Amino acid sequence: MGAWFSVSDRSAIEENVFSTEGEDQLSDDSDVESTLYDVAIVGFGPTGNLLANLLARQGHKVCVVEQSTDIYDKPRAIALDNESQRVLQMCGFSEYLQGMTEPFAGVNFVGVDGGIIFSQDTEPKPYLLAWPTSVSFSQPELERHMYNKGIKRFTAPAPSDSEKTGSVKMFLGRRVLKLVEGSDTVKLEVEDVSDDPTFVFHDIISSSKLAAAGTPPKTMTTNCTSRRARTRIEAKFVVGADGGSKQSVVRRHLKIPYKSLNFDERWVVVDAKLKRQPSHPIPQRSHQYCFPERPTTFIIGPNGHLRWEIKVMRGESPEMFLDTTHGIDRICEILRVTWPDVEALELWRASCYRFHALVACRWTSHGGRIFLAGDAAHQTPPFLGQGLNSGLRDASHLAWRLSHVLRFLPKDSAFPATSRLLKSYEEERAPHVTRAVDIARSLGKIVGQTNYFLARIRDYVMRLSAWLFPPKPLKYPTIHSGCMYQGKPLAGDLFPQPWVLDQSGSTKKMDDCLPLQDRAVFVVVGTAPEHVGDWLSEESNAFLNSIDTQRIVVLPLQLNGNGSDIKGVAHPGVVTVAEVGNVLSGWMAKAGCKVALMRPDRCYCFGGANDAESLNSLVAELKLWYS
Ligand SMILES: Cc1cc2nc3c(=O)[nH]c(=O)nc-3n(C[C@H](O)[C@H](O)[C@H](O)COP(=O)(O)OP(=O)(O)OC[C@H]3O[C@@H](n4cnc5c(N)ncnc54)[C@H](O)[C@@H]3O)c2cc1C
Structure with missing residues (x-):
């Protein structure tokens, strides 16, 4: 059958992972890169990719070190949430989202008796963020698009007269070996591994290697003994977006263990495409088959992509599914239970994953110049579809903080360890992602129940609760700590993105009307011109201008017409839309607010206000984050 199957061992905290031998010394014979980068990103998965895109757009000098020579081409994440879509919109990838994704229709949970025990719908229109709550997509396709249409714009040498143009230097086929954090910069030692086939596909071990080795190798190793070329890179900040488990050299360098949320199961993930119409109807929604004898998840992806996630039961091993002779029969037998016409499928790939619920105990180095993001900082079972989305959230929340610190903050001797903005990255992201991982873990436990008696009780409780409290679309938790005006209205809320009528009478998403659409800066969003004008004191205006804040007035419905009404109330320097x-x-009215501060990640609200005084105190609070 060829190598369509594979094993990926994403093990938990390994023994002796924090060896310190020689870690603080860089080799003397490395070539030295002359450029001092603003940010060096280790790892070019989706997290590193988005981070590089965002930072380059803000005008920073970025380098990316990735051990593989190409984007990993196998499907993994299949669900993209509305926050991710809004951030991708900011990077100019709306076209991709409109053309290459499909909204999810919801999910049915099927119980022991084969009947539906719970049905989860998705958010109906109008969408809060102007994007569907969740869409299906192909991870390699998205990553490639972000590279071709995003990063490539910044890889050409910047014109020398334009200091503001960001740049991205790609070190592909280079593996980070060591990091040394100094008071002003971080030095990285990277090794050229471009000739090493191990790094073509970074986390997949083919079945033939598996058979030859007898047992799955535990870590990525290379047999090459001759010393490879090494380069030394220096950057003001380093972000470890270098993947989960044993993989992250940055996490290991920082000696940060994971905290386990108690989930450790093996599941076989099968991706298939439709060869022809099956002899039975195709389900319109995804399904969680909560069968104690074989918990299985079925997800409908874009363009005929179908995915099954099959729990490996006690007494079974991944090899039983991936074995060249009988593995495929075993998988087909399982699929037939819910998809009788397996002959209509073209099996694309099967892979065994170890699903964990892990969150790094710390996300930042003590010196404050090294950060973790994405799978390096957390790993989640996939039942909430949040692994990649959480990584993209890390990237967008870290990108603007780094950018603002680099551009707007005074640097004293204790900088950056004392920077409140940078500290808030972990304060905000760690509890937020922990809640998401915990929800995914609970879902995994519900779906994966293998005890018949407990499964029947589960079915009864879920049916009863669905009858008593008709289920609402699942909402992702909002933030409760971090950069916001704690305790004030709207602080930490998802910031809605309305559809608006612009000056020319075209209907657009609000963010697309901002003059600097891709700038990660605060936006004052008011519902009348005075809210973003006269209400702001001179002092507030001066501070907001110093951090490049944008302003937009979104007039309520009754004032709008064909666009000409909007022109009548236009203010200089302020975008006015209806x-x-x-x-x-x-959203504003419900909280008694008339104006609110949208954070640079475009997804969260710093706080809302209903008069000039409360608006100016909101700005005064924001100023404290920049002192
Ligand atoms: C079966 C499955 C289904 C999933 N479904 C979903 C879903 O529906 N929704 C969702 O949001 N998420 C999902 N995920 C999770 C998602 O795929 C991951 O969370 C995401 O890929 C993590 O991205 P990352 O950039 O943080 O890490 P990675 O994608 O792992 O990238 C890390 C990169 O760092 C590189 N690297 C590592 N070490 C070094 C080094 N020393 N030097 C240089 N480079 C290095 C690696 O080569 C790699 O390219 C799923 C995952 C699986 C396995």
């Missing part, structure tokens, strides 16, 4: 619908005005 809301189509009441997603934003309803």
